[in-house]
Amino acid sequence: MFRVKSPQDFGSAIVFxxxxxxxxxxxxxxxxGTAGRMGPGYFxxxxxxxxxxxxxxxxxxxxxxxxxxxxxxxxxxxxxxxxSVIVFGYLMSYVGLAITGVVMTLIAAYARRxxxxxxxxxxxxxxxxxxxxxFVYALGQPLPAWWGE
Amino acid sequence: xxxFANLATGFAAAGTLQNLWFALIGCTLGTLxxxxxxxxxxxTIAILLPVTYGLNPLSSLVMLAGIYYGAQYxxxxxxxxxxxxxxxxxxxxxxxxxxxAKQGRAGAALxxxxxxxxxxxxxGTIFICAFAPPLAALAQQFNxxxxxxxxxxxxxxxxxxxxxxxxxxxxxxxxxxLFGLVGTDVNSGATRYTFGVSVLWDGxxxxxxxxxxxxxxxxxxxxxQPDVGRSAISARFRDLWPSMKxxxxxxxxVIRGTFLGAILGILPGGGVVLASFAAYTLEKKIAKDPSRFxxxxxxxxxxxxxxxxxxxQTSFIPLLTLGLPSNAIMALMMGxxxxxxxxxxxxxxxxxxxxxxxxxxxxxxxxLMLVIINLPMIGIWVKLLSLPYRFLYPxxxxxxxxxxxxxxxxxxLMVFTAGFALFGYILVRLGCEPAPMILGFILGPLMEExxxxxxxxxxxxxxxxxxxxxxxxxxxxxxxxxxLIVLPALRKTREEAFQE
Numbered sequence: 248m249f250r251v252k253s254p255q256d257f258g259s260a261i262v263f264x265x266x267x268x269x270x271x272x273x274x275x276x277x278x279x280g281t282a283g284r285m286g287p288g289y290f291x292x293x294x295x296x297x298x299x300x301x302x303x304x305x306x307x308x309x310x311x312x313x314x315x316x317x318x319x320x321x322x323x324x325x326x327x328x329x330x331s332v333i334v335f336g337y338l339m340s341y342v343g344l345a346i347t348g349v350v351m352t353l354i355a356a357y358a359r360r361x362x363x364x365x366x367x368x369x370x371x372x373x374x375x376x377x378x379x380x381x382f383v384y385a386l387g388q389p390l391p392a393w394w395g396e
Numbered sequence: 397x398x399x400f401a402n403l404a405t406g407f408a409a410a411g412t413l414q415n416l417w418f419a420l421i422g423c424t425l426g427t428l429x430x431x432x433x434x435x436x437x438x439x440t441i442a443i444l445l446p447v448t449y450g451l452n453p454l455s456s457l458v459m460l461a462g463i464y465y466g467a468q469y470x471x472x473x474x475x476x477x478x479x480x481x482x483x484x485x486x487x488x489x490x491x492x493x494x495x496x497a498k499q500g501r502a503g504a505a506l507x508x509x510x511x512x513x514x515x516x517x518x519x520g521t522i523f524i525c526a527f528a529p530p531l532a533a534l535a536q537q538f539n540x541x542x543x544x545x546x547x548x549x550x551x552x553x554x555x556x557x558x559x560x561x562x563x564x565x566x567x568x569x570x571x572x573x574l575f576g577l578v579g580t581d582v583n584s585g586a587t588r589y590t591f592g593v594s595v596l597w598d599g600x601x602x603x604x605x606x607x608x609x610x611x612x613x614x615x616x617x618x619x620x621q622p623d624v625g626r627s628a629i630s631a632r633f634r635d636l637w638p639s640m641k642x643x644x645x646x647x648x649x650v651i652r653g654t655f656l657g658a659i660l661g662i663l664p665g666g667g668v669v670l671a672s673f674a675a676y677t678l679e680k681k682i683a684k685d686p687s688r689f690x691x692x693x694x695x696x697x698x699x700x701x702x703x704x705x706x707x708x709q710t711s712f713i714p715l716l717t718l719g720l721p722s723n724a725i726m727a728l729m730m731g732x733x734x735x736x737x738x739x740x741x742x743x744x745x746x747x748x749x750x751x752x753x754x755x756x757x758x759x760x761x762x763x764l765m766l767v768i769i770n771l772p773m774i775g776i777w778v779k780l781l782s783l784p785y786r787f788l789y790p791x792x793x794x795x796x797x798x799x800x801x802x803x804x805x806x807x808x809l810m811v812f813t814a815g816f817a818l819f820g821y822i823l824v825r826l827g828c829e830p831a832p833m834i835l836g837f838i839l840g841p842l843m844e845e846x847x848x849x850x851x852x853x854x855x856x857x858x859x860x861x862x863x864x865x866x867x868x869x870x871x872x873x874x875x876x877x878x879x880l881i882v883l884p885a886l887r888k889t890r891e892e893a894f895q896e
Contacts, residue, residue: 255827256564262826263567270574273589283856287581287588290844294574301567308563317825324619325821328612328793329814335797336810344798351797352790358619359786367790374791378798386447388802 253314260306263298270295327358343391344383348375399525406753410761415458418451419758422459423765426466430483431474431777434618434785435792437467437483438831439611441728442603443799445735453736454751458758460732464725465517465708465759468668469766472509472701473777476502485668485704488676492689492696499692504638508646508694509701510770516654516702517763520709523658524716524756528745531717535742538718540849541860545870547843550664550720551835552877560829562881568823572833575600576840583848595808602731602837603800604809608816609823609830611796615789616821638694646698649679657703661710664722668704668711675703709759715740716752719842724831727838 251257270291280286331354338347352371356362382388409415429440441460448456471483476493489509496505538546555565578589579599590596638646656678657671679699680689689696712729714720719741721727733740738748745752770777800813820830854860862868 255825256561258826259564259567259823259828262822262828263571266571266574270589273591277586277588278584281856282851282858283854285583285844285848285851287584287586290847291574291577291588294570294577297570298567298574301563301570305563305567315827320821320825321620324616325818328616328619329817331793332612332797332810332814332817336801336807336813339801340805340807348794351794355790355793356786358616358789370787370790374794378794382798382802387450388446388798389805390798390802391805 251309253309253312254317256305256309256312256314258317260302260309263302263305267295267297267299267302270298323360324358327354331355331358339391343393344379345375345393348378398529402749402753403525403757405749406755406757407761409454409750409754410458410758415455415754415758416761418455418459419462419762420765422462423466423762423769426463426468427470427473427766427769427777428780429463430467430470430472430486431780432783432788433474433480434614434788435611436614437464438724438728438834439607439614439792439796440467441725441732442606442611443795445603445728445732446799446802448732449735453733453738453748454754454758456732456736457729457751457755458762460729461712461755461759462762464729465705465762466766466769468701468704468708469510469513469770470777471704472513472697473506473770473774474781476505476509476697477778478781483668485672486701487669488672488700489697491676492691492693495690495692496694496697501642501692501694504642504694505697506774507638507771508642508650508698510767512646512650512653512698512702513705514763514767515650516657516706517709517766518760519654520658520661520706521756521760521763523662523706523710524713524759527662527710527713528717528752528756531713532742532745535718538742538866539864540846540853541864542866542870543719544843544846544850545861545867545874546718546720547839547846549870549874549877550714550718550722551832551839552874553664554722554835555832556877556880561827564828565832568828568830568832569836572836572838573840573843574836575605575833576837577844582841582845593808595804595806599841600837601803601809601812602728602834603803604812605816605837606728606834607796607800608813609820609833611792612813612817613820613824613830615793615796616817617824618785619789642694646694649695649698650702652678652682653699653702654706656699657706658710660703661707662713662722664714664720667723667725668707671703671707672700675699705763712755712759716744716755717742721835721838724834727834730838 274288274291277288277291278286279288279292331351334354335347335351338350349371352374353367356367379392383390383392425440429435429437440463467483468485471481471486472489475481475486475489476497479490479494481487481490493505551569555562578596580587580597587597653675656675660671660674661667676696676699679695680686683695711722711726714722715726715730721730730740738744797810800809823830850860861871
């Protein structure tokens, strides 16, 4: 039986193979063309196979050479940080930067175990005011500050 | 001499009130993010890119460049006073710098770091003046096959000189190249990998990718670490002047570091991190008494700090002359130039001399500003260090998302950002360094275009890449680079170099 000696490399190999295969699959309708007249699919096809090749190589090596283990990921920070990013995009167009900034800070606060809602609320309000002043007024970025205005 | 006339043009362009103002903003911001751990120059430059849309090209480049070399100054402050590198390029400064601070010589360490950096910055500027014009002249001879081979060489060198697994870094570059192809193919008009999402027709915007993979991932990783109390060793302005003994011990190290850094900065993939590590190793090797290192040797601060600063300057050379970004930050600068409608490369120097020489002159001005920002105002930066991370990260996160959102007020971009952050997080867990991907991403369309043109010229015969002399030389060099990785003896040297 095979034994994975380098979990990090084995994992990388799977990621590479998936990306390479996705590149081939989603690019299958693109015209390949010839070397002299490259179609839109020529270079993507070349790159996808290159990634697959590297994936296979790294995968085989990971069975032969010892390597570092994968640190177990922590669910909490990643989940709340990513959630706050998506919520930001969703809320911005409805309620504007001022309110979104506060909500985002509150969600992001849950990425840590010790949540202090009052402190985060104050921080959020302060940051929101600062960001509206800096980005909307000082830098003139076309962002809705208040209710999609 | 032409150089003086050119520099005069540059100082005239950079010396306008507006450009001085943006240089000051860039340097101050650079120092700030250099001091603060948890946000580096890559996400900062990315966040500010949308702000530069409305600026003129020179002002925006001056500001973004200021962030980059300003971060090198700021990073040393954190390393010395807190023993925590604000930037990757200041990791080695911690070793001796913090020991010096513990012995009550924080002022001397900070002063030597800042003055050494200033000297290095000046020499770096001179290096650009000396090397850029001949390289640009050479680049004018380049044709499509040569450019393709140049990119191959640049990308391979970038991988070899960076730390971490070489084969995985190559994979990251190829993935970046593939991501760079998303959007409408300029030649055929066919849309590639757009999945019917209209935002993707113009190509994948690089802000969600850069900010997701560098800004957001960094926050998540920092939150996974347990909170550590940071206690800064205090330093006051009047303690800053180094003694004659310090001065005497460090000036040679400053000069050595400066030149080593300047050379390593020009190489693709060289950049600041490699320069500071190499300078530290060099100082330790040639010291009469290597055992002093790690116990507060001033050369261990002077060498690396000078090296990272001169490398920060000279790493602009390949971008400005060959149109080849040598690291992820230069890739962002290239993106910033393209947003302004400027194609980086040899043509910049002839078609926009004010832009080229203005940027060079602004670096010198910026370095002068940085000495002033960093030394007398050291107390303020130290105060900032006592800010706990729980106040800091929501602010960084908010800046990150505003930066992405302000590109075109589309919430789909935030989903991309989160997606790339997740992808980047997985990659980091798997030991893949995401920085090379940015290089590939920026170069993807260019590489395809040059490959296509070359093969049209030769009617599909790949031999064209070895028949043209310039291209052949570049490919031979690429082969040598590959040999560097494959040959076990040389590989060992590389691993040892990164062990330090």
